[in-house]
């Protein structure tokens with residue numbers, strides 16, 4: 001089959017073609033030897049990147065569709081649930097549990113992990129940035145740093161993790177939100193004049209789009225900002241994307257621009273910043289800006305190393321060295337958010353408040369049984385959870 005790009009299609013993923021060859025060989029051996037073993041396999045991780053205390057689990061919907069039509073039963077954390085790598089007894093948090101004939105699903109281990117490891121890693125980095133930014137706007141600008149075939153996944157992970165908007169068109173369409181962005185330096189260069197570019201934007205672009213002028217292409221940020229403020233009647237903001245070589249002290253540049261705008265009666269003009277931002281710079285600049293465009297730091301969010309292990313076979317406890325055998329459920333106290341992991345079908349442990357089981361039925365014998373809330377509802381849920389969590 002000829003392909004335009006080096007990517008797997010939905011169909012190839014669904015048919016297990018992205019799997020590692022050893023799973024295909026295992027399936028072949030089991031089928032030819034007529035070995036059918038009912039197993040329970042759980043997905044866990046040993047830690048969250050950067051020793052962060054929690055992560056945001058993402059990929060539930062993709063996992064559901066991956067296993068739809070496969071004769072297995074799957075339990076999973078809900079999309080956007082925060083998780084810790086282990087509970088306070090050192091037991092790894094099960095984020096997904098699969099039951100079925102091993103040969104029927106072994107080839108799906110590779111795509112299953114791929115779906116959740118990367119999306120959860122991006123969502124975790126994004127949730128942290130949004131927590132630092134607080135009420136300030138944060139937009140996902142990271143599409144260009146990653147493979148275009150996963151642009152929707154990246155933007156969705158950022159949005160569900162609490163970002164306020166996304167710049168990529170396809171992602172905005174999928175999320176049913178308007179795409180957000182300003183103008184590239186290229187427009188200013190092509191138009192040969194800052195004011196001409198800003199005015200053309202104001203003249204041509206739909207009136208519902210905020211008039212935000214990019215103010216750092218050729219001249220000083222302060223000078224270009226004041227030029228834009230007088231050139232565009234309804235200017236709502238400026239974006240400063242000062243290159244690293246010219247930054248000196250980016251915070252002081254922003255403070256100066258803010259002062260000069262306010263002094264001339266432009267206190268309503270907002271300041272947006274972009275370019276190489278991360279948790280630390282968002283924290284540092286937050287008091288002086290109205291919004292951030294964050295790209296590589298989140299789209300390149302470290303993948304979370306989830307792995308899958310068989311923990312029961314024919315209802316007997318089994319596990320490889322280093323893994324705890326037996327199916328497990330994770331309970332979370334609604335009051336203090338403590339997690340307690342117990343053997344499956346144990347009585348709920350006790351804590352301050354109601355203990356909720358977090359592994360919920362996702363797929364039953366190949367049928368998706370979970371209803372997925374809208375992206376904005378999941379986003380609200382993530383923001384609510386993260387509001388109770390510390391960054392370190």
Ligand SMILES: [Zn+2]
Nearest residue numbers: 333336351352
């Ligand atoms: Zn409690």
